[in-house]
Amino acid sequence: MRIHLKNIVLFQNVDEETIKKIEHFTTEHKVSKENIVFYEGDEPKYLFLLVKGVIKLYKTSSNHKEVVLKYFHDNELIGEVANFEGMPYPATAKAYSDVEVLKIDFEKLKEVIFSNPNLAFNIQTSLIKKIKNLENIISTNLVLDSKERVAKYIYNHADDFFETKNIEIAEILGVSPETLSRILKFFKDHDIINVKKKFIDRDALIQYF
Amino acid sequence: MRIHLKNIVLFQNVDEETIKKIEHFTTEHKVSKENIVFYEGDEPKYLFLLVKGVIKLYKTSSNHKEVVLKYFHDNELIGEVANFEGMPYPATAKAYSDVEVLKIDFEKLKEVIFSNPNLAFNIQTSLIKKIKNLENIISTNLVLDSKERVAKYIYNHADDFFETKNIEIAEILGVSPETLSRILKFFKDHDIINVKKKFIDRDALIQYF
DNA sequence: CTATCGTGTTGATATAAATCAGTAATTGTG
């Protein structure tokens, strides 16, 4: 294997021997952009660990509307609920960029987890992080309206906001590109952002959410 | 203490000695209906375990609109993210009925967790359950429209649907009572539900979500 | 027994955001 598990956050502080064991039932995969990692409804067998790239997790509703649940980034664990609960994946995962993932045989990993407190601790930390993330999605999407969500997004992504395409931001925020464009016009008109000067008035933005 | 921890799901398979230790920093509280368990923004110090009753967790948005994030029921753990992450509670918890809770000193519990694999496992299970729940909220609220949400609710609560007040259902589903009333009218008109006969055509309902 | 309160219903109106449609600007490519 090209990737060493010991360099991965999830396996920090886990002893060499345990890591070697895990490496035996872990495989490395590259998935190129736009390809599917797993489908909604698939039976889980592997836990996925995203090493590099971005994976988009989404559901397709009855009326064929795609709703993005989450974008995964480096070092995130994907599919642990389905695996722990033995239920089919509740959503589809697609490579949003060229991606490197580790596929870990879940049944085998499970045995190792309970004999290794450090690994159990790391998994726990990862779960907590995920809960925090989900709670954040819920409060962002249910409590804030579009303008507030945009304000919050710009505030939190001031560093790469001007480098991200509006259609991507719109998708992440779950608003239409037209609506985003109108909201951005509002912030431009109020001198809160300035695209030419790459200026963001964060103090002013914070008022909007 | 009136309640014995060993009878609580979270402490199943945990040895007597550990339980005794935990009981030393656990206190029992009754909170009557409509009283606050903790406020959004409070610094967490205790982990709450809901023994009996229903707790409503909600956020108040800038425009004073109350958004219900979740109703907690028996045996659910409340506030573990805030505690693990050392961040203020992100929402307010209010007793939705008369309630019995255990307050567990988190810092002390933390020490015990890592020396006790069974407890760590139980906590992990509880976290997974919570993730599943949150993912369900997200897919229900972001993917489904009002009629679909109502259909899903009736389908999943066929046993107590006719005994629950519409204003409560409306709050749980995050729709206005008027909208719920109109949707129910639709299902009545289509002979999918019949209030008098307490009849629910679950097969027909499933088509709507 | 009537008055009041909580709940549910129904119609009219308001509102946020999506969708549709056309055009402009920017980026990529032969």
Place this chain on the structure above:
DNA sequence: CACAATTACTGATTTATATCAACACGATAG
């Protein structure tokens, strides 16, 4: 460079749902 493709902008329309308002019904209290 010139043309195509993608992305962004803007106005008009539609849609889902909330809000407002009025009223009906049943249960409980005085």
